[in-house]
Amino acid sequence: MRDRGLSEEEVMRGLLKMRAKDLSYDRIFSSMCTPPHPIALKAHQLFQETNLGDPGLFPGSAELEAEAVRMMAELLGHPEACGYLSTGGTESNIQAIRAARNSADFRDGNIVVPRSAHFSFDKIGDLLSLEIRKADLDGDLKVEVGSVEELIDEKTVSLVGIAGTTEFGQVDPIDRLGRLALDWGIPLHVDAAFGGFVLPFLGGDWRWDFSVEGVTSITIDPHKMGMATIPGGGLLFRHPEDLERLAAYAPYLTVARPKALTGTRSGAAAAAIWAVMSHLGMEGFKEVVNGCMALSRRMASGAKEIGIEPVIEPVMNVVTLRMEDPEGVRAALLGRRWRVSTTRSPKALRLIMMPHSTAENVDLFLGDLEDVLRKKA
Template identity: 65%
Template sequence: MRERSLPADEVIASLARTKEHDYSYDRFFSTMCSRPHPIAVRAHDMFLETNLGDPGLFPGTAGLEEETVRMLGELLGCPQAQGYISTGGTESNIQAVRAAKNRSGKREGNIIVPASAHFSFDKIGDLLSLEVRKAELDSHLRVDISSVEALIDEQTAALVGIAGTTEFGQVDPIEELADIASEWGIHLHVDAAFGGFVLPFLDNGLKWDFSLPAVSSITIDPHKMGLATIPAGGLLFRNQDCMNALETETHYLTRAKQTSLTGTRSGASAAAAYAVMMHLGREGFREMVGYCMELTRHLVRGAREIGVEPLIEPVMNVVALQVPQPPKVRERLMDRDWHVSMTREPKRALRLILMTHMSHENIDLFLADLKEILADIN
């Protein structure tokens, strides 16, 4: 730390120079986050000093969080759902499994997740001393139900299904997982960190949320397709019983018990999520998701014109493109300032997310570069 103070304008100028080293969202195909909606930024700034870790001091902000959770629950088929605004999908997934473990009493049990599950579940196994059993995927890159059934036993604390997988944007057969969870009497958690703000606005007939009675908890991230500021995740439980399994006594705060993982929690994130949901409403989100899906269709059409097929027909605004030598193609694209990622083995492919910051024009530029790169490699 400096001994003497530095004028504020010099500090800000230094920060501006540092930020110039960051890349631009205009060239990002690899991220499930986007620029926050302007109203989210305004709301965030209004609540910077609020701490939901001690909600009795900030009753107005606590009320905003409660209303945000209610709206999320309504979106996911259960207006009475309980939960809180977390730091993101990782925290939400940890807490959902922790609640399942605490309720089950299986101190050294296991959880069953799809092979396509987010890496947060590997962290969960380590943190909670649970065996993470990974079920195989079917030909459509959804979890294979027969594989799940082969892995389940009396020590299984929870089943996990994904509604919008990170790599493929695929939705697991949650209805079938719900039947298994109901039969065994165990917790079913749905990780819809990305899909939670996409699937409700698509007319695809899929059932994956609290409308299925066996679904116990859902992860949904407002800072992804919800256009809130970072970090703003969401964790919802069907009822208060699940939440009670997370309670910790907080002896010196304004409330006697706390259910969140972190102690100090920013009220600004909850305010940002609330502001966007109130401002856009279902109509605005439907329009936004429609735009992202049109970008997705545009990309797939253009890719096919240059001889590139997706691994699966996109379910949402995530595309995995089959190209020869994916690592080399990715490297060459990165050299041209296109920020793309890859899926894991055994289905290596280019992974592209079509978010609100992308445009039809940039997709065309990307495809032109991809065509050149593929011609050079071949």
């Protein structure tokens, strides 16, 4: 650190220079994040200095957190669900699995996750000293319930199902996993980090949330499709005693038994979540999700027209296009300022249609994709 600081003008110049190196979202098809809704930005700014870790000092912020949790509980089919706002999907998954692990009276347990689970589950296995058993997927890239059952044993502390897989946007058969969980008396955690703010607005008869009896906890990420600010995560439990297993004792704070993994926590992010959910309502979110789904269908059918098949018909706003050399195509598209990602098994180009995506960019992108593939052929 320098002895004498830079002037405010110099600092702002430095910041603007760095900000110019960051990409703008419009040509990004690789991210599950999106620019926050304008009302999220306003809310965030207003609550910038508040700390949810000390709710006695910030009862207004704490009330916004409680209301946001309540709205999410309703959204997820169980208004009585309890929980808190986390830093994001990884913390939520850690804490859900930790609560499940701590309900067992042994510490050498395992959890059974789909092979399609987010990479954070490997981190969780390391952190919590649990064996991560990966169940096979079927041809549609949903978890095979039979494979899950084969992996369960007396040391299994939780099953995990995914509602919106990171790579393919697929939804596991949560209702069948729920029956399995009840049969074995094991908690079932649903990772809906991405799907939580998509599936409730899709219509259709999805059965993946607390309406499935065996589901004991759900991860949902407002800072993805919820258009809130980072760090905006959510974790909900069906049973208050599971949340209670996460309680710590903090004598000098205004909260006796904090449940979050972190100590100091952003009140600003809570305000942003509350603001977007209150402002959009079910109708507003339906509109956002319908828009992303229309673009997903446009992308998938445009790809078919140039001879590329999607791995699965888009279930959510994730489009994966099967090809021999997705890495090469990704690199060529990067030269044309498109950001896409890839999947490994099966090999595909991965494109996420987010609220920042536009029909114009989908069409421009498809033109460039056709061109890149022709040049490679």
